[in-house]
Amino acid sequence: MSWVTAVWSMNAAACLTLSGFYFAVWCKQRQTPMYLVFSCSAIAAAAISVFELWMLNSTTVDQYEQLVRWIHVPTWVLTLSFVAFVRLYLHAGRLWLVWSIYALRTVVLIVNFIFPVGINFTAVTDIRQFSWGGQMVSVPVGTQNPWGLLSTISLLLLLIFSVDAAITVWRSGDRRRALLIGGSMIFGAILAWHVPLVIWGVIDVPFFLGFTYTAIVATMGYELSNDLARVAGLARELEISEKRLNLAADSADLGMWEWDIARDEIWITDKGRALLGFDPSERINRDRFLSVMHPEDRDSVLQTLENSMRAGAQYESEYRMMLPNGQLRWMTGRGHVEFNRNGQPVRMRGASLDITKRKQAEDQFRLVVEAAPSAMIMVNTEGQIALVNTQAEAVFGYSREELIGHPLEMLVPERFGSHHMDYRHGYFGDARARPMGAGRELFGLRKDGSEVPIEIGLNPIHTSEGLFVLASVIDISERKQAELDAARRRNEMAHLSRVTTLGELSGSLAHELNLPLGSILSNAQAAQRILANGDANLPEVREILGDIVSEDKRAAEVIRRLRLWLKKGEVQQHPVRINKVVQDVLKLIRSDLINQQVTVHTELARNLPTVTGDPVQLQQVLVNLMVNACDAMADCNAPERRLLIRTAIEDGSSAVIVSVTDCGGSIPEKKMEEIFEPFFTTKEKGMGLGLSVCRTIIAAHRGKLWATNNADRGATLHFILPVMASDKASVTTNNGIG
Amino acid sequence: MSTPSSPTVFVVDDYAPGRRSIMRLLRAAGFVAAAFASAQDFLAQYDPQAPGCLVLDLAMPAVSGLELQNILTQKGSLLPIIFLTAHGDVSKSVQAMKHGASDFLTKPVNDEDLLAAVRAAIEKDRALRQEHAELAEVRARLATLTPREREVLEYVVAGKLNKQIAGDLGTVEQTIKIHRAHVMQKMRVRSVAELVRLTQRCGIGIA
Numbered sequence: 001m002s003w004v005t006a007v008w009s010m011n012a013a014a015c016l017t018l019s020g021f022y023f024a025v026w027c028k029q030r031q032t033p034m035y036l037v038f039s040c041s042a043i044a045a046a047a048i049s050v051f052e053l054w055m056l057n058s059t060t061v062d063q064y065e066q067l068v069r070w071i072h073v074p075t076w077v078l079t080l081s082f083v084a085f086v087r088l089y090l091h092a093g094r095l096w097l098v099w100s101i102y103a104l105r106t107v108v109l110i111v112n113f114i115f116p117v118g119i120n121f122t123a124v125t126d127i128r129q130f131s132w133g134g135q136m137v138s139v140p141v142g143t144q145n146p147w148g149l150l151s152t153i154s155l156l157l158l159l160i161f162s163v164d165a166a167i168t169v170w171r172s173g174d175r176r177r178a179l180l181i182g183g184s185m186i187f188g189a190i191l192a193w194h195v196p197l198v199i200w201g202v203i204d205v206p207f208f209l210g211f212t213y214t215a216i217v218a219t220m221g222y223e224l225s226n227d228l229a230r231v232a233g234l235a236r237e238l239e240i241s242e243k244r245l246n247l248a249a250d251s252a253d254l255g256m257w258e259w260d261i262a263r264d265e266i267w268i269t270d271k272g273r274a275l276l277g278f279d280p281s282e283r284i285n286r287d288r289f290l291s292v293m294h295p296e297d298r299d300s301v302l303q304t305l306e307n308s309m310r311a312g313a314q315y316e317s318e319y320r321m322m323l324p325n326g327q328l329r330w331m332t333g334r335g336h337v338e339f340n341r342n343g344q345p346v347r348m349r350g351a352s353l354d355i356t357k358r359k360q361a362e363d364q365f366r367l368v369v370e371a372a373p374s375a376m377i378m379v380n381t382e383g384q385i386a387l388v389n390t391q392a393e394a395v396f397g398y399s400r401e402e403l404i405g406h407p408l409e410m411l412v413p414e415r416f417g418s419h420h421m422d423y424r425h426g427y428f429g430d431a432r433a434r435p436m437g438a439g440r441e442l443f444g445l446r447k448d449g450s451e452v453p454i455e456i457g458l459n460p461i462h463t464s465e466g467l468f469v470l471a472s473v474i475d476i477s478e479r480k481q482a483e484l485d486a487a488r489r490r491n492e493m494a495h496l497s498r499v500t501t502l503g504e505l506s507g508s509l510a511h512e513l514n515l516p517l518g519s520i521l522s523n524a525q526a527a528q529r530i531l532a533n534g535d536a537n538l539p540e541v542r543e544i545l546g547d548i549v550s551e552d553k554r555a556a557e558v559i560r561r562l563r564l565w566l567k568k569g570e571v572q573q574h575p576v577r578i579n580k581v582v583q584d585v586l587k588l589i590r591s592d593l594i595n596q597q598v599t600v601h602t603e604l605a606r607n608l609p610t611v612t613g614d615p616v617q618l619q620q621v622l623v624n625l626m627v628n629a630c631d632a633m634a635d636c637n638a639p640e641r642r643l644l645i646r647t648a649i650e651d652g653s654s655a656v657i658v659s660v661t662d663c664g665g666s667i668p669e670k671k672m673e674e675i676f677e678p679f680f681t682t683k684e685k686g687m688g689l690g691l692s693v694c695r696t697i698i699a700a701h702r703g704k705l706w707a708t709n710n711a712d713r714g715a716t717l718h719f720i721l722p723v724m725a726s727d728k729a730s731v732t733t734n735n736g737i738g
Numbered sequence: 739m740s741t742p743s744s745p746t747v748f749v750v751d752d753y754a755p756g757r758r759s760i761m762r763l764l765r766a767a768g769f770v771a772a773a774f775a776s777a778q779d780f781l782a783q784y785d786p787q788a789p790g791c792l793v794l795d796l797a798m799p800a801v802s803g804l805e806l807q808n809i810l811t812q813k814g815s816l817l818p819i820i821f822l823t824a825h826g827d828v829s830k831s832v833q834a835m836k837h838g839a840s841d842f843l844t845k846p847v848n849d850e851d852l853l854a855a856v857r858a859a860i861e862k863d864r865a866l867r868q869e870h871a872e873l874a875e876v877r878a879r880l881a882t883l884t885p886r887e888r889e890v891l892e893y894v895v896a897g898k899l900n901k902q903i904a905g906d907l908g909t910v911e912q913t914i915k916i917h918r919a920h921v922m923q924k925m926r927v928r929s930v931a932e933l934v935r936l937t938q939r940c941g942i943g944i945a
Binding site for chain 2: 540
């Protein structure tokens, strides 16, 4: 056998093999017509090779005429397949070129069979034989058929189509494919030009069109095999990801299902079967599914299901399954319905999740909230009430149904409403557990319109449904009342103590009043005498009257102070300048100090910040401390009776300290605290309430009162008062819940 | 300070309006008055010879009214003191009176009460000063006696007869008579009764 026969036969066999293989592939994957197209082109290439071998060995003109005519059949198939492959596989090539090529090639085929010899020759006159590679090969000699130009044009169109498709693919970025497929086809289309050249006797080579096409087919086959390999890889990845998905679904207690609605068959993953309580092999349909569902939940689930099947809405429901062991399992199902072209629901796919733990946690949360001793209100980010407990109903006077779903602002007094909304938005912006409205008095609005003093703790709660705030509300009416009662008792006590102190100071106070009264009387009587004497000295009378007026005012001032001192009214909360209190007290007990021959020194700090409180009560404290200090020095010699009163800023300007220092005896260490106890006294007449009342008063002013002994002699009593908030920073006096 | 012949009312009070009003009252009533804001001020200008009286505030810082009273007593002052106070302190008024206060008045004081007290005090001062002057006169006469005459005087006022005195002193009755005449002359008395009255005022008598 000659080598030409061997090589052309092997080429045909290779093409046949490829064709057969991809035909088999196509049979398995009929949705991919590419394989069939490729199979066709491969079989056509094989046929062309066979025809060429036949022609090379042909010896008669008649035989050659037949071969040249019939070779157009595989060529037609091959051309059509190539073009189809480019369109299908590369998604490239102009459609008008496709149809032009198809039409022209078909015309060529038809014309080929109309003419007696074919489209290439009007007649084959001879067979030219020449030696090629040591082998004798035959090529035809004859008269050209002018219609053969059609075949040449179709070849040209194919070239243009290939170049155009290759450019398109190149531009789309897939340069490798453009080069491989496009390049091979262009290469093939160019090489195909050897046929007319041989026929025209320009060159002496055997026809090798089969190889040209084989090269293209091989390239196509290589590309397809790449795809096959990728598909295999994808299949493997798919398998892995499916395993992962199953693992994830299993560990999340997620069961996936698909319901073939027409056949009423439900496919469920193994995990899903286990979750829903079905046997692994059991056949499941809609009724079977409903049968294990808790009867109370069936209607709502069916309603949701129907809604989804009718309107195509997302299916979502929560229901309980009754497990064979009698337990209940909370499930949530989600899915969507697929419809056919007629709008009929055909399939439903979805997943079911075991939410028993969540439900239990929710129930526990509800129980905890319900059992909480304070009123609990849970609010969503829109400010709507999501959950309340019985205590909340009691505090606000609303029933649960009247609260849930309504805006929280219904529980806020109107005067705080708008502020409150701002506060609420602010809180959701920076949600953390904290008490609400620090430093503010908070009030809630009850259903009957009354207000209730409350205290609120806020806790953010992150749930699957978003952020909520759980407000714990405590009704502090009783506490407020108790505080008021305590304050009233304290004030009564303070008043009583003031009255007592006044009794002790009465001589001194009488003195303070008698001084101006004495002046007035003497002045008036002097004036009477001056007038009676007849020598009316008007300037002196004028002076006298001036003195009378000022002395009268002085007396009135003493009485005003006394009335203030004795007044039993509401405790005032004023800004108080402590130095003013010290000066007022010094006026009040001036004569007592003179009488006891006590010298007072003051060291009053300038620019002291104000404190908040009741000026009279603070005066009372100072009077008590000073009277005590004077008493402590009663046994000293008169020049040694020195009293020092100091005021100063303390604790970095957040407090004011006042101290009263005497030069009397020391306080025994163990009595340092005892002296502040009620009924402790060292005086014969004293009740022993002075210092204990002082301490109560200072405590009510959020301050502290204590005693120390001096280094040399005597003792010092100190009290410290917090500076008014407005002197440090601006105060907020607003209210709100949330 | 006024002339010794016209009594002055000294007013010491730390309370200025009160001091002014008292001054006006006293002057309107025709008294010569002088005002002081503190005990120290008064002491700085105090003249024991000046007649009059002191209107003194009880409660004053530094040196109180009672302390001033003590100081004046220690200085041998006879100036009558009228305490005037707005403070009705019983214990202090008792203390003041014990130490020889002329009067103790409380503010507001009626003008008549105050002026009466001032008049009484001035009168008391005048009387005291007169008595003191008389006493000084008697003492001066006593000082002119010789020791022997002084001895004789003591026997005379004791009611002894010349004879008895002469016996006791170891001399003759005639000598005693001469001494006795000198005593009567030097003491400017005419009768023994008059001599006894004078010597009694000076604390001389029978032991």
